[in-house]
Amino acid sequence: MTADLLLQGLINGLILGLIYSLIGLSLNIIFGVLRVVNFAHGEFIILGAYAAYFLQRLLGLSPFLAMPVIFVMFALIGWALYFVLVKRLTRSDDPETASLLVMFGLSITLGALMLFFFEADARSLDYMLEPPFLMFGNIVIPTTRLVALAITLVITGITAWFLYRTFPGKALRAVIMNRSAVATVGIDVEKLSAMTFGIGLGFAGVTGVLLAMIFPAFSPFAGADYTLIGFIIIVLGGLGHPIGALVGGLLFGVTEQVTVVLADNSVALLVGFALMIAVIFFRPSGLFGRQQMR
């Protein structure tokens, strides 16, 4: 029975971990390119969930069809927000600290606005997949989670292809590695930064839909938890490293879910933090972090 539980936790962890890694990936790309600590990331994730909720309620759009719409919508918001707010932060003498403070303020503002407009009641997406569960021996996997996993794998694959096979993706990685050199070879850092913030928020929106699909409810207060998870993941994987975020997400997801099945839900975050502290202790720059990547 314990082996089954362990296996159940492991599978849940891999599925959730991969979805979590999307949070880390977008945070990491934003931090790597812009040196901006997006402390409002969790709120954008929750806004993504609300967007799916209202697209379903008002237009009858299923969460699956809402995802590309939300990605484009949030990418445009991110692109605009870059020019309105973020660009000024990147020009600061200390963009990390300045962005941490401003984005923390934005996080509180977005949380308060969501509370004002959507109220404190928890919402959930109204949809059902048939069959609701798949049984593999004693292992039960909700179909929604498997579908979310498939979608996440597709998104991860497209992101990897974009970053490692396309010219804009390579330019984006080049900025992460050596920001001061890219302009010298003719790359428009400003344009790339706006694109990056757009993609980052686009990912946040889609992640919100995925999380709303697999967790029963969401509310305006949940954003901070996801921001926290995102930061644990990027510290585990290494700041500014896209692949590190994937590994960090999987590691955190598995640790969290195995702890849930073997111990208790309330201990899960504690174990996640313990894992983060252990990694910082032995590898201060994270599992994939390198000074050169910063």
Place this chain on the structure above:
Amino acid sequence: MLRVTDLTKTFGGLKALGGVSLHIPEKRVLGLLGMNGSGKTTLLNCINGLYEPTGGDIQLQGKSLLGLPTHKIAGRGVGRTFQVPKLFPRMTLLENLAAPFTTGHASDAEVYERSAEWLNRVELYRLRHNYAEELSGGQQKLVELARMMVAQPRLVLLDEPFAGVNPSLALLIIRLIEAMPERDGCSVLLVSHDLTSVYQLSHNIVVLHEGRVLAEGGAAEIRSNPDVIEAYLGA
């Protein structure tokens, strides 16, 4: 080709450049000499847009570069290397050389062909799939030089290309710079403390001292100029 007129640059109360004027004709090498702190690198930073000049003008082929961001100046054909090479450490040499093409419309085949040609010229083709961070300092300088040249610049700004490079690699770099005006069709602004190489490679030499032009002329003139001897070369 490049005309710098009465260029000034101040940092707070410090005047790094105090009215520098110089001219580089088409397909010519201009050597730039000067003690540490004389303003050589500041001048290069002003030309390629990393610094905004306080006064004066910089014109490339009759058009002012003032106010343009660095990437647009690069787009006008100004290439640049740095004293400490600025590569993309976790990218392969081929990826590093492809970086200038990320905003263009070149096909993959064309990018590979041009990158491979330049990796061959800097004798590093065999390491094309290695990460840049795995190379020695001298090899990194060669990759940076190749990355600049693959974009087919009209003007190249070379900041201390021989610093920290072993003699055989330095010889290769000299050969590459020698070929730049005729074979690659570009003008060169060469900053170096290696006097022998500067004398050998430059058609004309400018000596900076405390942000001003102290002397200008051919290698023989500079070598015998008493002001230069006193201020820079020593007695």
